[in-house]
Amino acid sequence: MAKGGLNVKVARLREERLAASGNGKAVPDAYQGVTKDKIARVLRGIDFAGNTDLVDGVFALLDDETTSWFPTAPAGATFADGASTAHLASHVGVLQRGEFKLDREGRDFWIKPLRELGGIEAILLNDGAFIPGHVKAKSPNSAYRLSEDLKAVLKAPEGEWQGLLTAWADADAVRTRRAFQAEAAEASKLLVDTGHSGLIEASIHQYAERFLPSYKVVYVDDGDGDRITDEDRAALAAAGLTLELGDAMPDVLLWCRQTDKLWVIEAVTSDGEVDLHKVEALQRMAKRCGKAGVDFTTTYLTWKDAAARQGKHGNIAVGTYIWIQADPSKHFKVESFA
Numbered sequence: 001m002a003k004g005g006l007n008v009k010v011a012r013l014r015e016e017r018l019a020a021s022g023n024g025k026a027v028p029d030a031y032q033g034v035t036k037d038k039i040a041r042v043l044r045g046i047d048f049a050g051n052t053d054l055v056d057g058v059f060a061l062l063d064d065e066t067t068s069w070f071p072t073a074p075a076g077a078t079f080a081d082g083a084s085t086a087h088l089a090s091h092v093g094v095l096q097r098g099e100f101k102l103d104r105e106g107r108d109f110w111i112k113p114l115r116e117l118g119g120i121e122a123i124l125l126n127d128g129a130f131i132p133g134h135v136k137a138k139s140p141n142s143a144y145r146l147s148e149d150l151k152a153v154l155k156a157p158e159g160e161w162q163g164l165l166t167a168w169a170d171a172d173a174v175r176t177r178r179a180f181q182a183e184a185a186e187a188s189k190l191l192v193d194t195g196h197s198g199l200i201e202a203s204i205h206q207y208a209e210r211f212l213p214s215y216k217v218v219y220v221d222d223g224d225g226d227r228i229t230d231e232d233r234a235a236l237a238a239a240g241l242t243l244e245l246g247d248a249m250p251d252v253l254l255w256c257r258q259t260d261k262l263w264v265i266e267a268v269t270s271d272g273e274v275d276l277h278k279v280e281a282l283q284r285m286a287k288r289c290g291k292a293g294v295d296f297t298t299t300y301l302t303w304k305d306a307a308a309r310q311g312k313h314g315n316i317a318v319g320t321y322i323w324i325q326a327d328p329s330k331h332f333k334v335e336s337f338a
Helices: 006-021 036-044 052-061 085-096 104-110 112-116 148-155 161-169 171-192 196-211 230-238 276-288 303-312
Strands: 120-126 129-132 142-146 215-220 252-256 261-268 294-300 321-324 331-333
Touching: 006 085, 036 052, 036 148, 052 085, 052 104, 052 112, 052 142, 085 104, 085 142, 104 112, 112 120, 120 171, 129 171, 129 303, 142 148, 148 161, 161 171, 171 196, 196 215, 196 252, 196 261, 196 294, 196 321, 215 230, 261 276, 276 294, 294 303, 303 321
Parallel strands: 261 294, 294 321
Antiparallel strands: 120 129, 120 142, 215 252, 252 261, 321 331
């Protein structure tokens, strides 16, 4: 939806929906099963009572039924995947209320409160994918979305969301959440102009440190200099490992002292996913070194990159994991019915 005619187009969209609804409503009573009343009660629990703009803003960011208003958004993206300040102002003021868009200067009241708690995340539409942080100053593609953990609170049933909200609003939890978002935004700066080495760094410092805290990096292949340095050999030896000429060389190799298991990360910017061949080769190496087992993760810069590669090749091995730097708070296990 082009910026220039945004409010006119949203007003037209509202009229179309009013005509089609048969109930005099341009938006449903709930998005993702969450009503405005539920949002108001959750916000009341963190001292944001009476802020109707914030309630309606959160409601807009739950809208997974409206196609994204960014013309270059990823295929299938919805409003909930990322909305600019202007989009939110029009969704609340025009689509929901049938009035004028909200004053963008008022975003301190309908974005900032939850952004400070990490409940609303700053993101950027970059090269057809949403990435963490506003890493381009004054970019028209700067956007916002609800954090997954706040959505979990909002969607939790009565009797459960209250406890989840208490834990979510805990000071330590807020600090942890904000720190992670800041780290993700910093790493996103690399996505604007990055390469293989940048993704390897993110795979270590964002992915492994968060998802594999008991694992220690014992080898990194960033393609610079000697393939295995003296420092690498010392770290590998301390873990009881040797890499031989015929071994599949991983981008990152990690070891857990407690379980004596290995974890391999392959950072993919052009090719090199964890496929069946690589799994079998590294399983042989782990067995040769007497290790208890080995797990695997393929990492990509963006969902767009992952889709382009897997849409063409579909070569990720079953039982391994995928992590996307642009969507860093979760990873996915590949499973098969076969």
